[in-house]
Structure formats: structure tokens, C-alpha cells
Amino acid sequence: MLSKHSHFVVPLCHDKQTSFLNIPTTVSPSSTAVVYDQHGPPDIVTRFTEIPPVEINENDVCVRMLAAPVNPADINRIEGVYPVRPPVPGTGGWEGVGEVHAVGSTVKVLSPGDWVIHSAYLPGTWQTYVVEDESLWYKIDKSTPIEYAATVSVNPLSALRMMEDFVALKPGDTIVQNGATSIVGQCVIQLARDRGIHSINIIRDKPESDEVKEKLIKLGADKVFTESELEVKSIKNLLDDIPEPLLGLNCIGGNAATMVIKFLKQGGTMVTYGGMSKKPITISTTSFIFKDISLKGYWLQEKNLDKAQYRCSIDYLLALARAGRLKYEMEMVPFKDFHTALERAMGKHGSRRKQVLKF
Amino acid sequence: MLSKHSHFVVPLCHDKQTSFLNIPTTVSPSSTAVVYDQHGPPDIVTRFTEIPPVEINENDVCVRMLAAPVNPADINRIEGVYPVRPPVPGTGGWEGVGEVHAVGSTVKVLSPGDWVIHSAYLPGTWQTYVVEDESLWYKIDKSTPIEYAATVSVNPLSALRMMEDFVALKPGDTIVQNGATSIVGQCVIQLARDRGIHSINIIRDKPESDEVKEKLIKLGADKVFTESELEVKSIKNLLDDIPEPLLGLNCIGGNAATMVIKFLKQGGTMVTYGGMSKKPITISTTSFIFKDISLKGYWLQEKNLDKAQYRCSIDYLLALARAGRLKYEMEMVPFKDFHTALERAMGKHGSRRKQVLKF
Numbered sequence: 001m002l003s004k005h006s007h008f009v010v011p012l013c014h015d016k017q018t019s020f021l022n023i024p025t026t027v028s029p030s031s032t033a034v035v036y037d038q039h040g041p042p043d044i045v046t047r048f049t050e051i052p053p054v055e056i057n058e059n060d061v062c063v064r065m066l067a068a069p070v071n072p073a074d075i076n077r078i079e080g081v082y083p084v085r086p087p088v089p090g091t092g093g094w095e096g097v098g099e100v101h102a103v104g105s106t107v108k109v110l111s112p113g114d115w116v117i118h119s120a121y122l123p124g125t126w127q128t129y130v131v132e133d134e135s136l137w138y139k140i141d142k143s144t145p146i147e148y149a150a151t152v153s154v155n156p157l158s159a160l161r162m163m164e165d166f167v168a169l170k171p172g173d174t175i176v177q178n179g180a181t182s183i184v185g186q187c188v189i190q191l192a193r194d195r196g197i198h199s200i201n202i203i204r205d206k207p208e209s210d211e212v213k214e215k216l217i218k219l220g221a222d223k224v225f226t227e228s229e230l231e232v233k234s235i236k237n238l239l240d241d242i243p244e245p246l247l248g249l250n251c252i253g254g255n256a257a258t259m260v261i262k263f264l265k266q267g268g269t270m271v272t273y274g275g276m277s278k279k280p281i282t283i284s285t286t287s288f289i290f291k292d293i294s295l296k297g298y299w300l301q302e303k304n305l306d307k308a309q310y311r312c313s314i315d316y317l318l319a320l321a322r323a324g325r326l327k328y329e330m331e332m333v334p335f336k337d338f339h340t341a342l343e344r345a346m347g348k349h350g351s352r353r354k355q356v357l358k359f
Numbered sequence: 360m361l362s363k364h365s366h367f368v369v370p371l372c373h374d375k376q377t378s379f380l381n382i383p384t385t386v387s388p389s390s391t392a393v394v395y396d397q398h399g400p401p402d403i404v405t406r407f408t409e410i411p412p413v414e415i416n417e418n419d420v421c422v423r424m425l426a427a428p429v430n431p432a433d434i435n436r437i438e439g440v441y442p443v444r445p446p447v448p449g450t451g452g453w454e455g456v457g458e459v460h461a462v463g464s465t466v467k468v469l470s471p472g473d474w475v476i477h478s479a480y481l482p483g484t485w486q487t488y489v490v491e492d493e494s495l496w497y498k499i500d501k502s503t504p505i506e507y508a509a510t511v512s513v514n515p516l517s518a519l520r521m522m523e524d525f526v527a528l529k530p531g532d533t534i535v536q537n538g539a540t541s542i543v544g545q546c547v548i549q550l551a552r553d554r555g556i557h558s559i560n561i562i563r564d565k566p567e568s569d570e571v572k573e574k575l576i577k578l579g580a581d582k583v584f585t586e587s588e589l590e591v592k593s594i595k596n597l598l599d600d601i602p603e604p605l606l607g608l609n610c611i612g613g614n615a616a617t618m619v620i621k622f623l624k625q626g627g628t629m630v631t632y633g634g635m636s637k638k639p640i641t642i643s644t645t646s647f648i649f650k651d652i653s654l655k656g657y658w659l660q661e662k663n664l665d666k667a668q669y670r671c672s673i674d675y676l677l678a679l680a681r682a683g684r685l686k687y688e689m690e691m692v693p694f695k696d697f698h699t700a701l702e703r704a705m706g707k708h709g710s711r712r713k714q715v716l717k718f
């Protein structure tokens with residue numbers, strides 16, 4: 001089921017409004033939304049629009065959005081370059097947190113004032129009010145910092161699932177990753193530390209790499225190397241007393257992926273979830289035959305997350321966030337300044353911090 | 360346990376012979392063996408030698424070898440370039456079939472005249488007599504053509520295990536492979552046909568490719584393409600009504616591996632078991648993330664084959680061979696002409712047919 005506000009914008013609302021003549025119903029407030037009528041450069045094709053009130057059916061929950069991030073995948077979806085092309089016209093945003101504004105007559109589990117996030121990945125979080133069936137909302141603890149509640153279901157959840165779904169890691173084991181400064185990367189470091197798992201982290205060579213290393217070590221990283229520091233004969237000599245990693249995570253490709261594979265233990269697995277360098281992965285046939293390496297991929301949208309597992313994962317991650325044991329930098333931007341946040345998220349102003357819209 | 364003949368050549372035999380003074384025992388005949396004292400070019404470092412009789416203990420079985428192949432891995436092991444370096448001095452050969460010559464006093468399952476193959480991968484089949492514990496022998500049907508009995512446990516078994524251990528294939532499914540003319544490749548085609556599984560086969564471009572295609576189609580191949588025939592915009596248009604393959608097998612690397620990956624269905628797996636082109640495998644990050652491709656490796660020696668599964672696999676394969684439903688070309692060579700067979704196996708005389716030593 002799609003958000004009523006997001007994809008059937010004006011015509012459906014009109015139909016619904018017609019029905020007011022016969023049956024008295026509850027309606028949502030009108031919603032201010034960021035929509036796009038066609039795929040293209042997001043800063044050009046997105047615009048604010050006002051969506052008229054929609055009917056709140058007996059199973060529906062009307063949510064006032066509190067905060068929603070601008071994720072890279074949101075940008076790709078609007079560009080139309082994402083493998084799943086949502087239909088146009090559409091409303092932007094796929095994750096966020098809101099407060100229940102009103103509920104339909106048969107809704108029992110949620111009440112006005114509750115905080116909720118989506119229990120499924122649906123478009124349309126960049127708007128002030130969303131109406132959807134109660135089964136699609138999941139109540140969370142209101143003491144959660146709003147920016148973590150808004151962003152938990154994509155990056156931190158990906159980090160957690162990648163650490164749990166491919167290799168059975170136990171305390172004392174090791175994980176290796178590139179792109180360690182990304183939000184997923186930072187989550188991996190902290191989740192590993194929380195579980196007594198060592199992390200080896202690979203970062204790009206840049207002038208401020210010493211500061212970056214310090215920051216990641218503060219988060220819980222065991223080792224941080226720049227790519228050039230790994231141009232050595234025996235990469236494994238760098239491990240000191242840390243066991244060779246069973247699991248590697250790759251969001252870069254090219255040489256940075258080769259480095260991850262080099263660190264892996266016999267029988268290890270590398271999971272690819274991004275390709276920031278736009279370079280392919282190159283691997284010898286002997287790595288497969290004699291080192292028994294496995295290469296796999298991870299895509300959140302494609303995982304049919306079990307509902308119970310999803311809830312359990314989200315609760316665990318939000319508990320860590322509330323305890324200050326899961327941290328990453330974000331920048332809160334008022335919803336009215338959406339286009340500034342969008343441009344920042346697109347890397348147009350140097351800032352690369354995750355942009356979170358505050359409604 | 361290692362073959363008594365193969366690795367503890369003269370000194371141990373002397374020790375054992377000394378014991379004859381005290382306890383009367385059965386001894387094996389002396390054994391003519393192909394041994395090497397150090398790693399190096401196999402045609403230079405291997406030589407015939409005569410190994411004195413060894414004691415047959417109560418649990419031992421003395422086997423007169425009937426036939427044993429010269430496999431590429433045998434050559435690599437002697438060269439010392441194989442990831443597992445057997446100790447030197449050593450006796451060559453890792454598979455073969457023999458006839459029970461004599462048994463120790465407590466051996467009940469095997470009797471003189473039985474045909475046996477190893478139930479584990481052990482060195483030392485290039486010799487006329489082998490003495491080993493009864494637990495290391497596995498009795499087979501004597502009506503099996505000797506050359507298939509001698510070669511079943513490496514190539515055909517690899518083909519079968521790769522088809523069973525990675526993806527659950529059912530009749531109507533499809534498999535894609537490169538190196539289709541190899542013995543493993545030919546086994547894959549025939550095993551697929553036997554199970555109602557389609558096979559797509561990739562071969563090198565060569566002048567006689569039409570004959571090769573015809574031969575593979577006769578074996579049961581659904582489709583055979585040269586690499587250059589796959590230089591098309593949409594490789595999938597070549598499939599006609601055959602479903603996209605769930606499993607790919609790669610023994611080449613480079614471009615031929617890319618072709619296998621291109622054919623794979625969403626969520627498909629490619630298993631690498633060789634790298635004949637000596638080129639690495641190159642794969643985009645999006646193949647992992649959005650196409651959910653998995654890459655894995657297969658190495659027979661590394662598989663801890665369950666004993667029951669091993670027997671069951673061997674019996675199935677030998678039954679197919681007896682029925683003429685599993686065929687591949689071999690060349691039988693008298694054991695005394697070992698060095699001719701070796702040179703042929705090393706590709707020194709143009710012939711690439713598998714060489715099988717006949718004792």
C-alpha cells in the first residue's frame with residue numbers, strides 16, 4: 001500500500017472529498033510535500049506543493065512528520081537511476097519519524113501523540129502529514145533523539161543486518177571494511193565494539209586522515225589504515241594480535257575492495273553494498289579456489305526483512321542511540337529549507353554530513 | 360594415514376623387515392613406483408624406483424593398482440606450486456583403481472580380487488602395490504570400465520558436487536559454464552541432461568569450433584557459444600525459451616567468467632574451480648547489490664566430503680559410466696611409458712586427452 005498523500009495526489013483526494021457528501025468521516029490536515037512530476041536532476045524536478053486533506057479510514061493512522069533524512073538513494077530514485085523506479089508523479093523521502101496526529105475508528109495499538117516510523121519501505125516521508133494503514137507503522141520510544149529515530153531504518157539497520165546475515169560472528173572475531181567514515185561504516189565500528197568484535201577500517205588518503213583516524217578510534221575502531229598504508233608486501237603483518245577477519249564490507253569497489261579481500265581469512269566473505277569509486281571489483285580465481293573466499297551483495301530494499309526481526313533490530317539500534325553508544329553526525333535543516341539540504345546532500349556545498357529535514 | 364609405500368620409502372621398510380625376526384607377518388610384494396625426491400619440473404624430477412616389501416598389518420589391505428590418471432593437479436603438486444605441498448620425497452598420483460591383493464587378519468569387508476578406490480585423497484597411486492588401512496579403501500563394482508573407475512573421484516565428482524552443493528537445482532532449471540570442453544565441463548553437460556537441467560556452454564574460439572559444438576550437443580548440451588558469439592548487446596536474447604541460469608561454473612577467469620556472470624539470473628551464483636586463462640575475474644559492484652550475484656569457489660581437496668555422501672556420489676557416477684551415460688575421452692598408456700603420458704599431460708605433444716596409466 002502506498003501513502004495516500006504521496007502517489008495519488010489531487011484526483012484521489014477529490015474523489016474522497018466527494019464522498020463527504022454521504023458519509024461523515026475524519027480527514028487529515030492538508031499536507032505540504034516535496035514532489036516531483038518526472039525523473040531528473042532532483043534540485044530541478046522537485047517542488048513544494050500543498051496536498052488537500054485525505055480521508056482517514058477506520059484502519060488508517062494520520063502521522064505528522066517530525067523529521068526525515070535526505071539519503072543518497074532518495075536522490076537516485078528521483079533521478080530515475082535507481083534500479084527500482086518509483087512511478088511519477090511522486091513524493092520524495094523513504095524514511096523518517098512522525099507523531100500520530102489522528103487514528104481511524106478501529107485502530108487500537110496507536111494513539112495520538114505516539115512516535116512512529118514506517119514498518120516497511122514506502123515513499124513519501126518528505127511531507128508534513130502522511131496517512132497510511134496502521135499495519136505500516138511501528139511505535140518507537142519517544143525518548144529517542146529525533147534525528148536517530150528519523151535515520152535508523154536505512155544506514156544503521158544495513159550495518160546491523162550485514163553483520164548478522166552473512167557470517168556468524170562471535171566476540172573476539174574481526175570485521176574489515178572500507179568506506180569506514182560513511183555512516184554505515186561508523187555504525188559498523190560501534191556495533192562491532194558493542195559486541196566485542198574487532199574492526200579493521202580502511203579510509204581514503206586525504207590531508208586530514210590523522211584526524212579521521214583519531215575520530216574512528218574514539219568510536220571503537222581497532223585499526224584504521226589509509227589505502228596507501230596498505231601498499232605493503234604482507235598486509236597481514238599489520239594485524240598485530242587481531243585475528244584475521246571472517247567478514248569484509250565493501251562500499252567502494254576497485255582497489256579499496258581488493259584491500260578488504262586481502263585481509264580476509266581463509267573461507268571469509270566480502271559483502272558489497274556500495275560502489276562509490278564506480279570501479280569494479282577484481283579478484284583472482286585462486287582467491288575463490290584455494291582461499292575459499294565468497295563475494296556477496298547486500299541491498300536493504302531487496303531483503304525481505306522479517307517483521308519481528310525488523311522490530312527487534314530497530315529497538316536494539318534505538319536503545320544504543322539513546323544510550324549514546326551509536327553516534328554519527330547529522331545536520332538538521334528546517335523543512336522549508338529543503339532545497340538547501342538537498343544541495344548539501346548532493347555535495348554541492350562541500351558539506352557531506354547527512355541532512356535531516358525537521359518539520 | 361599415508362600410504363606406507365609412498366612416503367616412508369626405504370627406512371621404514373627396513374625397520375619393518377627387522378621385525379620379521381620376531382613376529383611372523385604377511386608382507387606385500389615389492390612395488391614399482393614413480394617417485395620424486397624434490398619439487399621441480401615433473402619430467403625431470405620424477406623417476407621409477409623399486410620399493411621393498413612392507414608389512415601388511417591386521418587392519419591393512421594390500422592393493423595391486425590397475426589404473427591411475429595423470430591429473431593436472433598431480434603435475435602441480437610435483438612442481439610444488441600447489442597450495443598444499445606434499446612432503447618430499449613422495450610418490451606421485453592421487454587417484455586410481457586397484458584390485459585387492461591381500462588383506463590383514465582382521466579385515467572383513469574386503470577380499471582378494473575386489474576392486475577398490477581410495478575413500479580419501481591420498482598420494483601415491485603411481486605404483487604397482489599400495490598398502491593402507493582398510494578404512495581408506497572403498498569397494499566398487501567390477502563391471503565398471505577401468506578407466507572410469509580410475510578417474511571418477513576427481514573430475515566427475517567435482518562436476519557433481521558443484522551441481523549439488525551451492526544451488527538447489529531442479530528439473531527445468533539451467534546451468535551455464537565456460538571451459539565446457541574440459542572433462543569437468545563434459546561431465547556437467549551429461550549430469551545436467553540426466554537430471555533434466557538445461558546447460559549453456561561457452562567454448563573458446565578456434566577453427567574447429569563447429570565440430571566441438573556438435574560434439575557437446577551430442578553429449579546433451581542445450582546451447583554452445585564461442586566467446587566471440589557472446590559479444591552481443593543482449594546476451595539473454597540468445598537463451599530462446601531456456602530459463603536464465605541460477606548456477607554458473609567458471610574454470611577460465613577473465614572475459615569467459617564475465618560471460619558466465621552476464622547469463623546469470625537475479626540471485627544467481629557463480630562457482631570458480633579453475634583459472635585457465637590466468638586472468639582475474641572482474642565484476643561490477645551493482646552485480647552484487649542489485650542483481651544479488653554470489654561468487655564462490657570450489658576445491659575438491661578442501662571439501663570435507665561426508666563419507667556416506669562420497670560413496671553415494673561415486674556409486675551414482677560409476678553407474679552412469681557403466682550405462683554409457685557419462686563419457687569422456689581418455690588415453691590408456693602402459694605404466695612403463697609413464698614419462699610419455701606425463702609429457703602428453705603436460706601438453707608437450709599436442710594431445711590433451713586425459714592420460715591414464717595402466718599397470
